[in-house]
Amino acid sequence: MNRSSFLTRAAGFALILLGPRAATAQVPVLEISGANFRPMPLAVAAPQVADDHARSKSAELDAALMFDLSASGIFQVLDRKSFLARAGEGLTASAINFARWADIGADGLVKTQLASEGQKIRAELHFFSVGTGKEEFKLTDSAADTDIRRLAHSLADALYRSLTREPGPFQSHLAFVRRSGQGKEVWVSDWDGKNGQLIAGGNLNVLPALMPNGSGVAFTTYRTGKPMIFAQRFGGPAVPLVKSDHMATGIAFSPDGKRIAYSLALGESTQIWVAQGDGSGAKQLTDTPYFINTSPSWSPDGKRIAFVSNQGGSPQIYVMNADGTGIRRLTFQGNYNQTPDWSPRGDLIAFTARDERRAFDLFTANVESGKITRLTQDQGDNEEPTFSPNGRLLIFASNRTGTSRLFVMNSDGTNQLPLPMDSGTYHTPDWGR
Amino acid sequence: MAFADAQTQGALAHSLLIGTRLPVGRYLVASLVGHAAFFAAIGVSSYFHLGPRIDMNQQPIKASLVRLGKPRDPKLLPRIPDAPAEAEAKAPAPQPPKPEEPKSIPMPDAKARPPGSADRRRELLSAFNRTPKASGSRTAAAIEELEGHPEGDPHGDSATQEGERYFGLLKAQIQQHYDVSQTIPEQERLHLKAQVLVQIGRTGEVLRVQLASSSGNQLFDNSVLAAVKKASPFSPPPEHLRESLGRRGIALEFRP
Numbered sequence: 001m002n003r004s005s006f007l008t009r010a011a012g013f014a015l016i017l018l019g020p021r022a023a024t025a026q027v028p029v030l031e032i033s034g035a036n037f038r039p040m041p042l043a044v045a046a047p048q049v050a051d052d053h054a055r056s057k058s059a060e061l062d063a064a065l066m067f068d069l070s071a072s073g074i075f076q077v078l079d080r081k082s083f084l085a086r087a088g089e090g091l092t093a094s095a096i097n098f099a100r101w102a103d104i105g106a107d108g109l110v111k112t113q114l115a116s117e118g119q120k121i122r123a124e125l126h127f128f129s130v131g132t133g134k135e136e137f138k139l140t141d142s143a144a145d146t147d148i149r150r151l152a153h154s155l156a157d158a159l160y161r162s163l164t165r166e167p168g169p170f171q172s173h174l175a176f177v178r179r180s181g182q183g184k185e186v187w188v189s190d191w192d193g194k195n196g197q198l199i200a201g202g203n204l205n206v207l208p209a210l211m212p213n214g215s216g217v218a219f220t221t222y223r224t225g226k227p228m229i230f231a232q233r234f235g236g237p238a239v240p241l242v243k244s245d246h247m248a249t250g251i252a253f254s255p256d257g258k259r260i261a262y263s264l265a266l267g268e269s270t271q272i273w274v275a276q277g278d279g280s281g282a283k284q285l286t287d288t289p290y291f292i293n294t295s296p297s298w299s300p301d302g303k304r305i306a307f308v309s310n311q312g313g314s315p316q317i318y319v320m321n322a323d324g325t326g327i328r329r330l331t332f333q334g335n336y337n338q339t340p341d342w343s344p345r346g347d348l349i350a351f352t353a354r355d356e357r358r359a360f361d362l363f364t365a366n367v368e369s370g371k372i373t374r375l376t377q378d379q380g381d382n383e384e385p386t387f388s389p390n391g392r393l394l395i396f397a398s399n400r401t402g403t404s405r406l407f408v409m410n411s412d413g414t415n416q417l418p419l420p421m422d423s424g425t426y427h428t429p430d431w432g433r
Numbered sequence: 434m435a436f437a438d439a440q441t442q443g444a445l446a447h448s449l450l451i452g453t454r455l456p457v458g459r460y461l462v463a464s465l466v467g468h469a470a471f472f473a474a475i476g477v478s479s480y481f482h483l484g485p486r487i488d489m490n491q492q493p494i495k496a497s498l499v500r501l502g503k504p505r506d507p508k509l510l511p512r513i514p515d516a517p518a519e520a521e522a523k524a525p526a527p528q529p530p531k532p533e534e535p536k537s538i539p540m541p542d543a544k545a546r547p548p549g550s551a552d553r554r555r556e557l558l559s560a561f562n563r564t565p566k567a568s569g570s571r572t573a574a575a576i577e578e579l580e581g582h583p584e585g586d587p588h589g590d591s592a593t594q595e596g597e598r599y600f601g602l603l604k605a606q607i608q609q610h611y612d613v614s615q616t617i618p619e620q621e622r623l624h625l626k627a628q629v630l631v632q633i634g635r636t637g638e639v640l641r642v643q644l645a646s647s648s649g650n651q652l653f654d655n656s657v658l659a660a661v662k663k664a665s666p667f668s669p670p671p672e673h674l675r676e677s678l679g680r681r682g683i684a685l686e687f688r689p
Binding site: 026027028029030031032033034035036037038039040073074075107108131163164165166332333334353355356361363372373374377413 | 507512604612685
């Protein structure tokens with residue numbers, strides 16, 4: 001046995017004996033949390049087309065898909081001008097030069113291909129992980145060539161779901177008010193404000209609320225001189241929903257669509273009422289003479305209602321049970337808080353507040369802790385937040401560019417983007433759930 | 434006969450089969466002492482030279498730095514704080530001893546940057562980031578008041594001070610680069626936990642970095658390793674931690 005091998009063995013034996021002592025030699029463990037969740041840098045290659053018909057539709061699909069992915073909050077969509085890959089690079093992992101995509105900082109790569117099948121367009125979306133150089137999954141879908149934006153939204157939703165295992169918000173609808181001369185019109189559109197349809201025009205129509213099953217919209221209208229709540233199923237006429245001699249405003253549907261909440265002005269005060277979805281069985285919830293209670297918003301389980309009340313001296317956000325019991329003040333900061341919208345995830349209530357600089361901005365309040373988080377700042381006035389169906393995004397109205405327009409952002413206030421709508425003045429968005 | 438006897442005696446005397454009285458006790462003691470000394474020497478050397486071990490059940494240290502600034506009126510709505518770069522430029526905090534700069538041979542084309550040029554550049558860049566505000570209530574030069582403590586640290590990110598200051602500094606430096614992909618599903622984020630072992634040299638340089646326990650998610654593991662690499666070099670460790678951080682290191686337990 002030579003000397004060195006003896007020493008090795010002896011050391012090994014010593015290690016066995018010393019194991020327990022060495023294991024207790026204290027290495028301090030420092031806890032690090034609070035990761036900055038960053039959107040994945042994503043390259044979306046221009047769509048490849050198989051024929052001329054598909055080519056004529058590709059720009060529209062591309063624009064809708066790019067906006068969905070940019071607004072999704074989970075991607076940082078890279079500028080195509082930076083792309084280094086060959087223009088006609090193939091759609092299979094073996095044909096792709098992943099080093100070129102890695103060079104521009106992409107972690108993910110999306111490639112799409114369009115082909116026409118009669119009057120339909122068929123789309124294929126391939127998602128590649130640039131780091132591993134592998135195709136992670138492929139999505140296929142088709143739609144009538146008149147519905148090309150819906151095809152893009154469907155693909156974006158499928159991509160969102162494949163990665164996050166959560167439903168995407170891009171096939172939902174948006175209701176909003178558009179100013180027209182002296183009047184205000186209620187419109188319903190795709191989530192991004194495109195494909196808009198006029199629902200109610202001609203006079204003052206405000207505060208739209210989409211029905212939870214997507215079958216119609218209700219709104220407050222001044223068509224008879226005093227405010228009333230009307231409902232209109234898509235394709236049908238507008239009919240009064242709340243039958244009352246008092247002034248009724250600001251309807252909100254419960255998440256299952258079976259109940260409605262609204263406010264009624266009774267003499268000097270305004271109170272919150274609830275009723276069945278058809279307007280029957282109305283019942284008063286709040287009872288604070290001389291004070292105003294308004295803007296109800298349901299919790300996702302339908303058991304609670306958030307609302308605005310000035311019973312504490314200034315307008316603040318309150319929460320109560322859906323039967324009117326257990327009224328609790330939620331906000332204690334600021335002196336002008338209004339337009340609450342309860343997140344479909346249940347944890348947050350977004351609202352508009354006027355700060356000490358007299359600017360209107362958006363905030364969220366944690367329902368349990370009451371913690372207030374600021375979302376917008378120093379960008380004009382920002383009002384009337386409405387959560388996406390998955391609770392990850394908010395659409396709101398902002399006058400930062402001059403007139404009031406609709407914007408989308410993440411629910412933490414990052415990634416604020418204007419919706420790609422025609423020019424006009426837009427207010428009070430309501431994102432359908 | 435006598436010869437034969439003598440021969441037998443001689444053979445017996447040399448035979449190993451027949452026990453003889455030897456001074457065994459002395460050798461045994463010497464051997465025991467020798468072994469004990471040998472193992473003790475290995476034990477001592479292992480304490481100084483062997484790699485560190487992590488006790489997974491050990492209570493993690495919590496450390497945070499209090500932010501520099503004035504407390505905000507609790508009745509007011511919160512403001513979004515601006516980048517701490519401005520606070521840094523405003524009041525330099527007591528820094529741990531600066532690492533010795535390696536003496537460089539002056540090169541004819543190596544332009545010496547004026548001291549503080551990095552801060553100046555950051556200041557200019559941050560002025561670019563501040564877009565003209567529609568409300569017009571702030572000028573680009575207005576400096577945001579941050580919530581904090583009058584004796585806080587410009588790197589501070591917490592309202593209260595806790596634990597060893599250097600660990601708080603390490604944590605703050607790593608957290609700046611702790612970026613994780615938003616595409617990781619939320620239900621998975623709850624369970625993610627990775628440990629990284631880092632040995633830090635006298636000047637704050639990283640001597641060794643190693644994934645001690647994986648989270649099971651490749652994307653997350655890569656993110657935490659990248660965070661440590663991007664955050665390095667760290668501030669030079671204070672005197673009393675220099676030895677242990679260099680030899681045994683510190684385990685960083687990452688959770689989202």
